[in-house]
Amino acid sequence: MKLLEDLRFSSYQISEEHEPFLRRGFYALLIIWPLAFLGFPLIFQWANKYLDHEQYMGLAILVPQLILGVAVLCVIKSKGRTLEILNLKHWEWRFLGIGIALPFPLLILIGLVSWVWRLTLESVGISLPEETALELMIKNAGPWLFVHAALLAIIVAPLVEEILFRRIIFGFISIRLGNLCGLLLASSLFAVIHLDWKNLPGLFILGAVFQIVTMCCKSLYPAIIMHSTNNAMAIGLLYALRKGWIEL
Structure with missing residues:
Protein backbone atom coordinates (compact mmCIF):
# COMPACT_ATOMS: atom_id res chain seq x y z
CA MET A 1 0.00 0.00 0.00
CA LYS A 2 2.82 2.39 0.86
CA LEU A 3 4.50 1.64 -2.50
CA LEU A 4 1.31 2.50 -4.38
CA GLU A 5 1.03 5.72 -2.42
CA ASP A 6 4.66 6.59 -3.22
CA LEU A 7 3.99 6.03 -6.93
CA ARG A 8 1.20 8.60 -7.04
CA PHE A 9 2.26 11.97 -8.45
CA SER A 10 0.25 13.74 -5.76
CA SER A 11 2.21 12.01 -2.98
CA TYR A 12 5.47 13.75 -3.91
CA GLN A 13 5.75 17.23 -2.46
CA ILE A 14 8.55 19.75 -2.44
CA SER A 15 8.97 21.57 0.84
CA GLU A 16 7.80 25.18 0.82
CA GLU A 17 11.05 26.02 2.63
CA HIS A 18 12.96 24.97 -0.49
CA GLU A 19 10.88 27.06 -2.90
CA PRO A 20 12.91 30.31 -2.62
CA PHE A 21 16.15 28.43 -3.32
CA LEU A 22 14.68 26.55 -6.30
CA ARG A 23 13.23 29.81 -7.63
CA ARG A 24 16.63 31.50 -7.46
CA GLY A 25 18.22 28.50 -9.15
CA PHE A 26 15.61 28.55 -11.93
CA TYR A 27 16.08 32.26 -12.65
CA ALA A 28 19.87 31.87 -12.56
CA LEU A 29 19.49 29.02 -15.04
CA LEU A 30 17.46 31.18 -17.44
CA ILE A 31 20.14 33.87 -17.39
CA ILE A 32 23.29 31.75 -17.41
CA TRP A 33 22.24 28.96 -19.80
CA PRO A 34 22.43 31.08 -23.00
CA LEU A 35 25.61 32.77 -21.76
CA ALA A 36 27.28 29.45 -20.95
CA PHE A 37 26.36 27.55 -24.12
CA LEU A 38 26.14 30.39 -26.67
CA GLY A 39 28.22 33.26 -25.33
CA PHE A 40 31.13 31.24 -23.97
CA PRO A 41 32.09 29.51 -27.26
CA LEU A 42 32.18 32.92 -28.99
CA ILE A 43 34.24 34.54 -26.24
CA PHE A 44 36.52 31.51 -26.10
CA GLN A 45 37.42 31.70 -29.80
CA TRP A 46 40.50 33.78 -28.94
CA ALA A 47 42.02 30.78 -27.14
CA ASN A 48 41.74 28.63 -30.25
CA LYS A 49 45.04 29.92 -31.63
CA TYR A 50 46.89 28.87 -28.44
CA LEU A 51 45.42 25.36 -28.25
CA ASP A 52 45.27 22.43 -30.60
CA HIS A 53 41.84 21.36 -31.86
CA GLU A 54 41.33 18.60 -29.29
CA GLN A 55 42.26 20.80 -26.34
CA TYR A 56 39.93 23.52 -27.57
CA MET A 57 37.01 21.11 -28.10
CA GLY A 58 37.63 19.54 -24.70
CA LEU A 59 37.38 22.90 -22.95
CA ALA A 60 34.44 23.95 -25.12
CA ILE A 61 32.29 21.02 -23.95
CA LEU A 62 33.48 21.05 -20.32
CA VAL A 63 33.51 24.70 -19.26
CA PRO A 64 29.85 25.58 -20.09
CA GLN A 65 28.63 22.64 -17.99
CA LEU A 66 30.83 23.69 -15.08
CA ILE A 67 29.79 27.35 -15.34
CA LEU A 68 26.13 26.38 -15.32
CA GLY A 69 26.44 23.94 -12.43
CA VAL A 70 28.60 26.18 -10.24
CA ALA A 71 26.46 29.28 -10.86
CA VAL A 72 23.22 27.51 -9.92
CA LEU A 73 24.81 25.95 -6.84
CA CYS A 74 26.04 29.37 -5.72
CA VAL A 75 22.58 30.93 -5.76
CA ILE A 76 20.86 28.06 -3.95
CA LYS A 77 23.63 27.43 -1.41
CA SER A 78 22.37 27.40 2.17
CA LYS A 79 24.59 26.77 5.17
CA GLY A 80 24.19 23.15 6.23
CA ARG A 81 21.15 22.60 3.97
CA THR A 82 22.47 22.53 0.41
CA LEU A 83 22.30 18.73 0.06
CA GLU A 84 18.79 18.74 1.50
CA ILE A 85 17.66 21.40 -0.99
CA LEU A 86 19.21 19.41 -3.85
CA ASN A 87 17.46 16.21 -2.67
CA LEU A 88 20.87 14.62 -2.04
CA LYS A 89 20.82 14.30 1.72
CA HIS A 90 19.20 10.86 1.83
CA TRP A 91 21.28 7.86 0.66
CA GLU A 92 20.42 4.15 0.59
CA TRP A 93 22.54 1.40 -0.90
CA ARG A 94 19.56 0.16 -2.93
CA PHE A 95 19.89 3.34 -4.99
CA LEU A 96 23.10 1.91 -6.47
CA GLY A 97 21.30 -1.24 -7.62
CA ILE A 98 18.39 0.76 -9.05
CA GLY A 99 20.73 3.13 -10.86
CA ILE A 100 22.79 0.37 -12.46
CA ALA A 101 20.02 -2.15 -13.26
CA LEU A 102 17.21 0.01 -14.69
CA PRO A 103 19.09 1.53 -17.66
CA PHE A 104 19.45 -1.88 -19.37
CA PRO A 105 15.72 -2.62 -19.96
CA LEU A 106 15.21 1.12 -20.49
CA LEU A 107 17.79 1.05 -23.30
CA ILE A 108 15.76 -1.62 -25.12
CA LEU A 109 12.52 0.37 -24.73
CA ILE A 110 14.14 3.60 -25.93
CA GLY A 111 15.73 1.78 -28.88
CA LEU A 112 12.33 0.45 -29.98
CA VAL A 113 10.64 3.83 -29.56
CA SER A 114 13.40 5.61 -31.50
CA TRP A 115 13.20 3.01 -34.27
CA VAL A 116 9.43 3.50 -34.64
CA TRP A 117 9.93 7.29 -34.52
CA ARG A 118 12.47 7.23 -37.36
CA LEU A 119 10.30 4.89 -39.48
CA THR A 120 7.31 7.18 -38.95
CA LEU A 121 9.25 10.26 -40.01
CA GLU A 122 10.72 8.49 -43.04
CA SER A 123 7.22 7.39 -44.10
CA VAL A 124 6.20 11.06 -44.40
CA GLY A 125 9.42 12.07 -46.15
CA ILE A 126 11.33 13.53 -43.20
CA SER A 127 15.00 12.53 -43.05
CA LEU A 128 17.10 13.00 -39.92
CA PRO A 129 20.91 12.84 -39.55
CA GLU A 130 22.11 9.47 -38.30
CA GLU A 131 24.58 11.00 -35.83
CA THR A 132 24.67 14.20 -33.83
CA ALA A 133 27.65 16.56 -33.98
CA LEU A 134 28.69 15.40 -30.50
CA GLU A 135 28.50 11.71 -31.48
CA LEU A 136 30.62 12.36 -34.56
CA MET A 137 33.15 14.31 -32.52
CA ILE A 138 33.48 11.55 -29.91
CA LYS A 139 33.67 8.77 -32.50
CA ASN A 140 36.40 10.55 -34.49
CA ALA A 141 38.26 12.07 -31.51
CA GLY A 142 41.83 11.32 -30.60
CA PRO A 143 42.61 9.45 -27.36
CA TRP A 144 42.81 12.57 -25.15
CA LEU A 145 39.53 14.08 -26.32
CA PHE A 146 37.74 10.72 -26.23
CA VAL A 147 38.73 10.11 -22.59
CA HIS A 148 37.87 13.71 -21.72
CA ALA A 149 34.42 13.46 -23.35
CA ALA A 150 33.79 10.08 -21.72
CA LEU A 151 34.56 11.43 -18.23
CA LEU A 152 32.36 14.45 -18.89
CA ALA A 153 29.47 12.26 -20.05
CA ILE A 154 29.77 9.72 -17.23
CA ILE A 155 30.61 11.99 -14.27
CA VAL A 156 29.97 15.70 -14.86
CA ALA A 157 26.88 15.68 -17.11
CA PRO A 158 24.76 13.31 -14.97
CA LEU A 159 25.39 15.33 -11.82
CA VAL A 160 24.83 18.75 -13.40
CA GLU A 161 21.87 17.77 -15.59
CA GLU A 162 20.01 15.84 -12.90
CA ILE A 163 20.30 18.75 -10.46
CA LEU A 164 19.10 21.18 -13.12
CA PHE A 165 16.29 19.16 -14.71
CA ARG A 166 15.06 16.81 -12.00
CA ARG A 167 15.40 19.26 -9.11
CA ILE A 168 15.58 22.92 -10.18
CA ILE A 169 13.36 22.96 -13.29
CA PHE A 170 10.94 20.25 -12.12
CA GLY A 171 10.76 21.75 -8.63
CA PHE A 172 10.04 25.28 -9.88
CA ILE A 173 7.28 24.08 -12.24
CA SER A 174 5.70 21.46 -9.97
CA ILE A 175 5.22 23.91 -7.09
CA ARG A 176 3.21 26.14 -9.45
CA LEU A 177 1.53 23.73 -11.88
CA GLY A 178 1.68 20.33 -10.19
CA ASN A 179 3.90 17.28 -10.45
CA LEU A 180 2.52 15.99 -13.75
CA CYS A 181 3.11 19.31 -15.55
CA GLY A 182 6.54 19.51 -13.96
CA LEU A 183 7.42 16.05 -15.21
CA LEU A 184 6.14 16.65 -18.75
CA LEU A 185 7.77 20.06 -19.19
CA ALA A 186 11.12 19.17 -17.57
CA SER A 187 11.34 15.93 -19.58
CA SER A 188 10.43 17.73 -22.82
CA LEU A 189 13.12 20.35 -22.23
CA PHE A 190 15.62 17.60 -21.38
CA ALA A 191 14.85 15.90 -24.71
CA VAL A 192 15.01 19.06 -26.83
CA ILE A 193 18.19 20.45 -25.27
CA HIS A 194 20.21 17.43 -26.44
CA LEU A 195 19.55 18.36 -30.11
CA ASP A 196 19.27 14.67 -31.03
CA TRP A 197 16.13 14.67 -33.17
CA LYS A 198 16.36 11.02 -34.20
CA ASN A 199 16.07 10.00 -30.54
CA LEU A 200 13.73 12.78 -29.36
CA PRO A 201 10.90 10.56 -28.00
CA GLY A 202 13.47 8.23 -26.42
CA LEU A 203 15.15 11.13 -24.63
CA PHE A 204 11.76 12.30 -23.36
CA ILE A 205 11.08 8.82 -21.96
CA LEU A 206 14.55 8.77 -20.42
CA GLY A 207 13.96 12.11 -18.69
CA ALA A 208 10.49 11.04 -17.52
CA VAL A 209 11.81 7.79 -16.04
CA PHE A 210 14.62 9.64 -14.27
CA LEU A 220 18.25 12.38 -6.69
CA TYR A 221 20.95 9.72 -6.31
CA PRO A 222 19.24 6.91 -8.30
CA ALA A 223 18.63 9.21 -11.29
CA ILE A 224 22.25 10.42 -11.25
CA ILE A 225 23.51 6.83 -11.22
CA MET A 226 21.03 5.83 -13.95
CA HIS A 227 22.11 8.78 -16.08
CA SER A 228 25.77 7.89 -15.59
CA THR A 229 25.15 4.22 -16.45
CA ASN A 230 23.17 5.17 -19.55
CA ASN A 231 25.93 7.49 -20.77
CA ALA A 232 28.58 4.86 -20.02
CA MET A 233 26.69 2.40 -22.24
CA ALA A 234 26.43 5.03 -25.01
CA ILE A 235 30.16 5.81 -24.79
CA GLY A 236 30.92 2.08 -24.84
CA LEU A 237 28.82 1.69 -27.99
CA LEU A 238 30.62 4.60 -29.68
CA TYR A 239 33.97 3.09 -28.70
CA ALA A 240 32.97 -0.28 -30.18
CA LEU A 241 31.90 1.45 -33.41
CA ARG A 242 35.14 3.43 -33.42
CA LYS A 243 37.18 0.22 -33.12
CA GLY A 244 35.11 -1.55 -35.75
CA TRP A 245 33.99 -4.25 -33.32
CA ILE A 246 30.36 -3.74 -34.30
CA GLU A 247 28.47 -2.14 -37.18
CA LEU A 248 25.09 -0.45 -37.13
Missing part, protein backbone atom coordinates in the same frame (compact mmCIF):
# COMPACT_ATOMS: atom_id res chain seq x y z
CA GLN A 211 12.00 11.96 -12.78
CA ILE A 212 9.62 9.18 -11.73
CA VAL A 213 12.46 7.25 -10.08
CA THR A 214 13.49 10.44 -8.24
CA MET A 215 9.93 10.93 -7.01
CA CYS A 216 9.51 7.31 -5.93
CA CYS A 217 12.87 7.12 -4.13
CA LYS A 218 12.61 10.70 -2.82
CA SER A 219 16.27 11.16 -3.69
Whole structure:
Protein backbone atom coordinates (compact mmCIF):
# COMPACT_ATOMS: atom_id res chain seq x y z
CA MET A 1 0.00 0.00 0.00
CA LYS A 2 2.82 2.39 0.86
CA LEU A 3 4.50 1.64 -2.50
CA LEU A 4 1.31 2.50 -4.38
CA GLU A 5 1.03 5.72 -2.42
CA ASP A 6 4.66 6.59 -3.22
CA LEU A 7 3.99 6.03 -6.93
CA ARG A 8 1.20 8.60 -7.04
CA PHE A 9 2.26 11.97 -8.45
CA SER A 10 0.25 13.74 -5.76
CA SER A 11 2.21 12.01 -2.98
CA TYR A 12 5.47 13.75 -3.91
CA GLN A 13 5.75 17.23 -2.46
CA ILE A 14 8.55 19.75 -2.44
CA SER A 15 8.97 21.57 0.84
CA GLU A 16 7.80 25.18 0.82
CA GLU A 17 11.05 26.02 2.63
CA HIS A 18 12.96 24.97 -0.49
CA GLU A 19 10.88 27.06 -2.90
CA PRO A 20 12.91 30.31 -2.62
CA PHE A 21 16.15 28.43 -3.32
CA LEU A 22 14.68 26.55 -6.30
CA ARG A 23 13.23 29.81 -7.63
CA ARG A 24 16.63 31.50 -7.46
CA GLY A 25 18.22 28.50 -9.15
CA PHE A 26 15.61 28.55 -11.93
CA TYR A 27 16.08 32.26 -12.65
CA ALA A 28 19.87 31.87 -12.56
CA LEU A 29 19.49 29.02 -15.04
CA LEU A 30 17.46 31.18 -17.44
CA ILE A 31 20.14 33.87 -17.39
CA ILE A 32 23.29 31.75 -17.41
CA TRP A 33 22.24 28.96 -19.80
CA PRO A 34 22.43 31.08 -23.00
CA LEU A 35 25.61 32.77 -21.76
CA ALA A 36 27.28 29.45 -20.95
CA PHE A 37 26.36 27.55 -24.12
CA LEU A 38 26.14 30.39 -26.67
CA GLY A 39 28.22 33.26 -25.33
CA PHE A 40 31.13 31.24 -23.97
CA PRO A 41 32.09 29.51 -27.26
CA LEU A 42 32.18 32.92 -28.99
CA ILE A 43 34.24 34.54 -26.24
CA PHE A 44 36.52 31.51 -26.10
CA GLN A 45 37.42 31.70 -29.80
CA TRP A 46 40.50 33.78 -28.94
CA ALA A 47 42.02 30.78 -27.14
CA ASN A 48 41.74 28.63 -30.25
CA LYS A 49 45.04 29.92 -31.63
CA TYR A 50 46.89 28.87 -28.44
CA LEU A 51 45.42 25.36 -28.25
CA ASP A 52 45.27 22.43 -30.60
CA HIS A 53 41.84 21.36 -31.86
CA GLU A 54 41.33 18.60 -29.29
CA GLN A 55 42.26 20.80 -26.34
CA TYR A 56 39.93 23.52 -27.57
CA MET A 57 37.01 21.11 -28.10
CA GLY A 58 37.63 19.54 -24.70
CA LEU A 59 37.38 22.90 -22.95
CA ALA A 60 34.44 23.95 -25.12
CA ILE A 61 32.29 21.02 -23.95
CA LEU A 62 33.48 21.05 -20.32
CA VAL A 63 33.51 24.70 -19.26
CA PRO A 64 29.85 25.58 -20.09
CA GLN A 65 28.63 22.64 -17.99
CA LEU A 66 30.83 23.69 -15.08
CA ILE A 67 29.79 27.35 -15.34
CA LEU A 68 26.13 26.38 -15.32
CA GLY A 69 26.44 23.94 -12.43
CA VAL A 70 28.60 26.18 -10.24
CA ALA A 71 26.46 29.28 -10.86
CA VAL A 72 23.22 27.51 -9.92
CA LEU A 73 24.81 25.95 -6.84
CA CYS A 74 26.04 29.37 -5.72
CA VAL A 75 22.58 30.93 -5.76
CA ILE A 76 20.86 28.06 -3.95
CA LYS A 77 23.63 27.43 -1.41
CA SER A 78 22.37 27.40 2.17
CA LYS A 79 24.59 26.77 5.17
CA GLY A 80 24.19 23.15 6.23
CA ARG A 81 21.15 22.60 3.97
CA THR A 82 22.47 22.53 0.41
CA LEU A 83 22.30 18.73 0.06
CA GLU A 84 18.79 18.74 1.50
CA ILE A 85 17.66 21.40 -0.99
CA LEU A 86 19.21 19.41 -3.85
CA ASN A 87 17.46 16.21 -2.67
CA LEU A 88 20.87 14.62 -2.04
CA LYS A 89 20.82 14.30 1.72
CA HIS A 90 19.20 10.86 1.83
CA TRP A 91 21.28 7.86 0.66
CA GLU A 92 20.42 4.15 0.59
CA TRP A 93 22.54 1.40 -0.90
CA ARG A 94 19.56 0.16 -2.93
CA PHE A 95 19.89 3.34 -4.99
CA LEU A 96 23.10 1.91 -6.47
CA GLY A 97 21.30 -1.24 -7.62
CA ILE A 98 18.39 0.76 -9.05
CA GLY A 99 20.73 3.13 -10.86
CA ILE A 100 22.79 0.37 -12.46
CA ALA A 101 20.02 -2.15 -13.26
CA LEU A 102 17.21 0.01 -14.69
CA PRO A 103 19.09 1.53 -17.66
CA PHE A 104 19.45 -1.88 -19.37
CA PRO A 105 15.72 -2.62 -19.96
CA LEU A 106 15.21 1.12 -20.49
CA LEU A 107 17.79 1.05 -23.30
CA ILE A 108 15.76 -1.62 -25.12
CA LEU A 109 12.52 0.37 -24.73
CA ILE A 110 14.14 3.60 -25.93
CA GLY A 111 15.73 1.78 -28.88
CA LEU A 112 12.33 0.45 -29.98
CA VAL A 113 10.64 3.83 -29.56
CA SER A 114 13.40 5.61 -31.50
CA TRP A 115 13.20 3.01 -34.27
CA VAL A 116 9.43 3.50 -34.64
CA TRP A 117 9.93 7.29 -34.52
CA ARG A 118 12.47 7.23 -37.36
CA LEU A 119 10.30 4.89 -39.48
CA THR A 120 7.31 7.18 -38.95
CA LEU A 121 9.25 10.26 -40.01
CA GLU A 122 10.72 8.49 -43.04
CA SER A 123 7.22 7.39 -44.10
CA VAL A 124 6.20 11.06 -44.40
CA GLY A 125 9.42 12.07 -46.15
CA ILE A 126 11.33 13.53 -43.20
CA SER A 127 15.00 12.53 -43.05
CA LEU A 128 17.10 13.00 -39.92
CA PRO A 129 20.91 12.84 -39.55
CA GLU A 130 22.11 9.47 -38.30
CA GLU A 131 24.58 11.00 -35.83
CA THR A 132 24.67 14.20 -33.83
CA ALA A 133 27.65 16.56 -33.98
CA LEU A 134 28.69 15.40 -30.50
CA GLU A 135 28.50 11.71 -31.48
CA LEU A 136 30.62 12.36 -34.56
CA MET A 137 33.15 14.31 -32.52
CA ILE A 138 33.48 11.55 -29.91
CA LYS A 139 33.67 8.77 -32.50
CA ASN A 140 36.40 10.55 -34.49
CA ALA A 141 38.26 12.07 -31.51
CA GLY A 142 41.83 11.32 -30.60
CA PRO A 143 42.61 9.45 -27.36
CA TRP A 144 42.81 12.57 -25.15
CA LEU A 145 39.53 14.08 -26.32
CA PHE A 146 37.74 10.72 -26.23
CA VAL A 147 38.73 10.11 -22.59
CA HIS A 148 37.87 13.71 -21.72
CA ALA A 149 34.42 13.46 -23.35
CA ALA A 150 33.79 10.08 -21.72
CA LEU A 151 34.56 11.43 -18.23
CA LEU A 152 32.36 14.45 -18.89
CA ALA A 153 29.47 12.26 -20.05
CA ILE A 154 29.77 9.72 -17.23
CA ILE A 155 30.61 11.99 -14.27
CA VAL A 156 29.97 15.70 -14.86
CA ALA A 157 26.88 15.68 -17.11
CA PRO A 158 24.76 13.31 -14.97
CA LEU A 159 25.39 15.33 -11.82
CA VAL A 160 24.83 18.75 -13.40
CA GLU A 161 21.87 17.77 -15.59
CA GLU A 162 20.01 15.84 -12.90
CA ILE A 163 20.30 18.75 -10.46
CA LEU A 164 19.10 21.18 -13.12
CA PHE A 165 16.29 19.16 -14.71
CA ARG A 166 15.06 16.81 -12.00
CA ARG A 167 15.40 19.26 -9.11
CA ILE A 168 15.58 22.92 -10.18
CA ILE A 169 13.36 22.96 -13.29
CA PHE A 170 10.94 20.25 -12.12
CA GLY A 171 10.76 21.75 -8.63
CA PHE A 172 10.04 25.28 -9.88
CA ILE A 173 7.28 24.08 -12.24
CA SER A 174 5.70 21.46 -9.97
CA ILE A 175 5.22 23.91 -7.09
CA ARG A 176 3.21 26.14 -9.45
CA LEU A 177 1.53 23.73 -11.88
CA GLY A 178 1.68 20.33 -10.19
CA ASN A 179 3.90 17.28 -10.45
CA LEU A 180 2.52 15.99 -13.75
CA CYS A 181 3.11 19.31 -15.55
CA GLY A 182 6.54 19.51 -13.96
CA LEU A 183 7.42 16.05 -15.21
CA LEU A 184 6.14 16.65 -18.75
CA LEU A 185 7.77 20.06 -19.19
CA ALA A 186 11.12 19.17 -17.57
CA SER A 187 11.34 15.93 -19.58
CA SER A 188 10.43 17.73 -22.82
CA LEU A 189 13.12 20.35 -22.23
CA PHE A 190 15.62 17.60 -21.38
CA ALA A 191 14.85 15.90 -24.71
CA VAL A 192 15.01 19.06 -26.83
CA ILE A 193 18.19 20.45 -25.27
CA HIS A 194 20.21 17.43 -26.44
CA LEU A 195 19.55 18.36 -30.11
CA ASP A 196 19.27 14.67 -31.03
CA TRP A 197 16.13 14.67 -33.17
CA LYS A 198 16.36 11.02 -34.20
CA ASN A 199 16.07 10.00 -30.54
CA LEU A 200 13.73 12.78 -29.36
CA PRO A 201 10.90 10.56 -28.00
CA GLY A 202 13.47 8.23 -26.42
CA LEU A 203 15.15 11.13 -24.63
CA PHE A 204 11.76 12.30 -23.36
CA ILE A 205 11.08 8.82 -21.96
CA LEU A 206 14.55 8.77 -20.42
CA GLY A 207 13.96 12.11 -18.69
CA ALA A 208 10.49 11.04 -17.52
CA VAL A 209 11.81 7.79 -16.04
CA PHE A 210 14.62 9.64 -14.27
CA GLN A 211 12.00 11.96 -12.78
CA ILE A 212 9.62 9.18 -11.73
CA VAL A 213 12.46 7.25 -10.08
CA THR A 214 13.49 10.44 -8.24
CA MET A 215 9.93 10.93 -7.01
CA CYS A 216 9.51 7.31 -5.93
CA CYS A 217 12.87 7.12 -4.13
CA LYS A 218 12.61 10.70 -2.82
CA SER A 219 16.27 11.16 -3.69
CA LEU A 220 18.25 12.38 -6.69
CA TYR A 221 20.95 9.72 -6.31
CA PRO A 222 19.24 6.91 -8.30
CA ALA A 223 18.63 9.21 -11.29
CA ILE A 224 22.25 10.42 -11.25
CA ILE A 225 23.51 6.83 -11.22
CA MET A 226 21.03 5.83 -13.95
CA HIS A 227 22.11 8.78 -16.08
CA SER A 228 25.77 7.89 -15.59
CA THR A 229 25.15 4.22 -16.45
CA ASN A 230 23.17 5.17 -19.55
CA ASN A 231 25.93 7.49 -20.77
CA ALA A 232 28.58 4.86 -20.02
CA MET A 233 26.69 2.40 -22.24
CA ALA A 234 26.43 5.03 -25.01
CA ILE A 235 30.16 5.81 -24.79
CA GLY A 236 30.92 2.08 -24.84
CA LEU A 237 28.82 1.69 -27.99
CA LEU A 238 30.62 4.60 -29.68
CA TYR A 239 33.97 3.09 -28.70
CA ALA A 240 32.97 -0.28 -30.18
CA LEU A 241 31.90 1.45 -33.41
CA ARG A 242 35.14 3.43 -33.42
CA LYS A 243 37.18 0.22 -33.12
CA GLY A 244 35.11 -1.55 -35.75
CA TRP A 245 33.99 -4.25 -33.32
CA ILE A 246 30.36 -3.74 -34.30
CA GLU A 247 28.47 -2.14 -37.18
CA LEU A 248 25.09 -0.45 -37.13
